[in-house]
Amino acid sequence: MAAPESGDGNNGAARMVTLISSDNTRFEVEAAAASLSQTLQLTILDGGGGGGDGIPLPNVDSATLSKVLEYCIKHAPAAANGGAPNATAVDRAELERFDNEFVNIDQSVLYSLIMAAHNLEIEGLQSLVAKKVADMIKGKSPMEIRRTLGFPDPTPEEQAEMNAHMLEYGWAYE
Amino acid sequence: MEAYGPNLKLKHSLGARRPAHLAWLVLGRRLDAPPPVPLSTDPLLLPRRAPAFGSDAAMASPAAPIPDHQAPLPLPTVTDEILEDILLRLPTPTDLARASTACASFRRIITDRSFLRRFRVLHPPPLLGFVNRQGFHPAEPPHPSAPLAGALAGAADFSYTFVPTGRWIEPWRARDVRQGRVLIECVPEFTVADAEKFSLRDLELAVCDPLFRRYVLLPSIPEGLTAPLARPFDFESFLAPTAEDEDETSFRVICTAWNDTTLFAFVFSSITGEWNLAASPSFSSLDTSPPHYYNEFTSFCFVGNCIYWTRPWVDKLLVLDSLSMEFSVVNSVPSSNLRQDNLKSHVVAGENETPLILFLSDRNEDVSGDHLHIAKLNVSEPADQWKLEKIIPLPRQYSYSIICADKEFLFLQGIPKEYQNSRFPWEEYPFREYFSLDTKTSELKRICGKKRYFFDARPYFGFPPSLSEPCI
Numbered sequence: 001m002a003a004p005e006s007g008d009g010n011n012g013a014a015r016m017v018t019l020i021s022s023d024n025t026r027f028e029v030e031a032a033a034a035s036l037s038q039t040l041q042l043t044i045l046d047g048g049g050g051g052g053d054g055i056p057l058p059n060v061d062s063a064t065l066s067k068v069l070e071y072c073i074k075h076a077p078a079a080a081n082g083g084a085p086n087a088t089a090v091d092r093a094e095l096e097r098f099d100n101e102f103v104n105i106d107q108s109v110l111y112s113l114i115m116a117a118h119n120l121e122i123e124g125l126q127s128l129v130a131k132k133v134a135d136m137i138k139g140k141s142p143m144e145i146r147r148t149l150g151f152p153d154p155t156p157e158e159q160a161e162m163n164a165h166m167l168e169y170g171w172a173y174e
Numbered sequence: 175m176e177a178y179g180p181n182l183k184l185k186h187s188l189g190a191r192r193p194a195h196l197a198w199l200v201l202g203r204r205l206d207a208p209p210p211v212p213l214s215t216d217p218l219l220l221p222r223r224a225p226a227f228g229s230d231a232a233m234a235s236p237a238a239p240i241p242d243h244q245a246p247l248p249l250p251t252v253t254d255e256i257l258e259d260i261l262l263r264l265p266t267p268t269d270l271a272r273a274s275t276a277c278a279s280f281r282r283i284i285t286d287r288s289f290l291r292r293f294r295v296l297h298p299p300p301l302l303g304f305v306n307r308q309g310f311h312p313a314e315p316p317h318p319s320a321p322l323a324g325a326l327a328g329a330a331d332f333s334y335t336f337v338p339t340g341r342w343i344e345p346w347r348a349r350d351v352r353q354g355r356v357l358i359e360c361v362p363e364f365t366v367a368d369a370e371k372f373s374l375r376d377l378e379l380a381v382c383d384p385l386f387r388r389y390v391l392l393p394s395i396p397e398g399l400t401a402p403l404a405r406p407f408d409f410e411s412f413l414a415p416t417a418e419d420e421d422e423t424s425f426r427v428i429c430t431a432w433n434d435t436t437l438f439a440f441v442f443s444s445i446t447g448e449w450n451l452a453a454s455p456s457f458s459s460l461d462t463s464p465p466h467y468y469n470e471f472t473s474f475c476f477v478g479n480c481i482y483w484t485r486p487w488v489d490k491l492l493v494l495d496s497l498s499m500e501f502s503v504v505n506s507v508p509s510s511n512l513r514q515d516n517l518k519s520h521v522v523a524g525e526n527e528t529p530l531i532l533f534l535s536d537r538n539e540d541v542s543g544d545h546l547h548i549a550k551l552n553v554s555e556p557a558d559q560w561k562l563e564k565i566i567p568l569p570r571q572y573s574y575s576i577i578c579a580d581k582e583f584l585f586l587q588g589i590p591k592e593y594q595n596s597r598f599p600w601e602e603y604p605f606r607e608y609f610s611l612d613t614k615t616s617e618l619k620r621i622c623g624k625k626r627y628f629f630d631a632r633p634y635f636g637f638p639p640s641l642s643e644p645c646i
Contacts, residue, residue: 150248172271
């Protein structure tokens with residue numbers, strides 16, 4: 001790997017860093033993309049992750065990490081532009097299209113992404129997945145919400161609480 | 175905690191008094207759902223990895239076989255922070271209430287005051303109806319806010335019986351509504367003929383929260399402040415918008431009054447508990463003339479922090495910035511005399527809260543219906559120039575007039591065309607429909623139908639009772 005050990009010796013080629021998933025798969029990615037993670041940003045600024053070292057991520061498996069990095073690589077150019085105030089409408093529309101497709105995924109992948117986005121503190125991804133879960137909940141009845149999110153059916157005590165709550169919030173059930 | 179299996183059985187009865195909408199809950203499983211299966215193979219019950227989060231599910235972690243991949247997976251154990259992030263993104267109060275019913279850990283977060291505050295900042299409150307001197311008029315079905323509006327009507331007191339009786343025989347009547355607060359007034363009845371006997375000191379004002387039945391009685395405007403205002407022609411009072419970063423229970427009331435030479439703006443702050451004279455420009459310094467008629471100032475519109483009066487000058491707009499308390503005048507307002515019987519134009523919020531002026535017209539190529547003309551003020555050079563932004567045609571079966579404007583919404587009264595040219599005099603039409611028009615999307619929504627004309631109505635935007643908090 002020709003990537004310099006720190007940002008100082010950058011000779012024009014984008015600096016690369018290596019991330020290591022919990023199942024020991026190594027991912028080489030541009031430092032700018034990995035830096036969308038607030039958690040990784042400081043380590044990368046300090047010159048970490050370059051060369052043969054790599055940054056271990058014991059909480060993220062390779063399937064999830066590869067998905068996270070797909071997001072970071074797509075969003076890195078806009079983020080480098082300071083949130084892309086000058087982005088054209090076309091660029092923004094393209095990112096929006098990407099985001100919509102990106103979360104059109106299996107529920108298990110989505111949940112892994114929620115945890116990973118949170119652990120790695122990737123703000124854009126955190127809101128994107130939160131919005132996706134909110135979209136899964138909206139327009140549904142309480143029981144449908146429970147089933148959608150895979151909660152067990154309520155115990156009699158829980159059911160009694162739910163019934164009392166429905167009476168109190170009757171306007172939401174007309 | 176016991177296993178969940180036994181509870182899969184049909185639920186205990188709610189008793190005979192249950193409302194119809196609870197019927198499906200009693201069944202426990204909907205009829206179209208698959209029959210209960212033995213515990214060990216029911217994918218609904220078996221979290222694949224971590225136990226499902228939340229107090230009501232955390233104990234459920236039997237040995238986890240690989241679930242059927244078709245079945246929904248339990249949301250993994252997540253922090254309150256992540257849950258808040260998800261719940262804040264629910265689009266409507268109804269979605270929030272249903273999520274709150276669904277699960278105790280959602281409920282714990284949703285009923286937290288700081289969560290509700292964040293939700294209310296992120297989501298503009300829906301329109302629930304109108305407030306006028308007669309009380310609250312809720313949105314009616316099929317308007318999407320009708321259930322919320324009904325809940326508000328049932329819980330709040332828009333007769334203000336919780337406010338001590340005023341000095342005059344007249345009851346408290348609403349003058350303005352904003353952010354859940356109602357500015358109410360008690361004034362001796364006076365007519366145009368004896369208006370000159372009226373002193374601002376006769377004006378009794380209170381700000382109240384009809385839902386939580388709280389009120390603040392405002393002191394009279396001190397004589398020292400009103401002294402320069404000999405013989406006011408008329409006055410107007412309204413609630414200034416509260417900024418997001420202000421304390422949610424503080425408010426300001428602005429009272430404008432004028433005589434033949436000068437315009438006065440008094441401000442009451444709930445923090446100081448006092449009135450101040452904030453501005454008193456002469457009409458000549460504003461390059462305009464005093465209003466000619468009584469009641470001319472009573473049509474005002476708020477856009478952002480500014481109050482706009484489109485009258486009394488057909489071609490001018492009077493602006494008061496409620497933060498700096500400075501008056502200014504915008505010239506060259508496009509002529510609103512496109513329809514003989516509807517000279518009044520209004521101001522609504524455009525993009526980035528630039529004011530848009532709008533007026534009704536029936537002078538169009540297509541003379542069979544009303545059209546709404548919307549013009550935008552050009553703030554760059556040449557200044558004060560207006561450009562026609564768009565024309566919105568309105569459904570033809572009604573003849574329209576503008577009631578009031580707020581934010582990006584315009585409120586319209588529609589009189590069925592069949593009543594026009596009929597034997598009914600104007601004020602006795604048997605039915606009037608009230609609509610909101612979103613000037614951004616051009617969407618026209620029916621709010622309610624009334625027999626009486628709503629000349630003094632103000633829109634009420636708010637959250638239903640259980641998601642609201644005291645605003646005084």
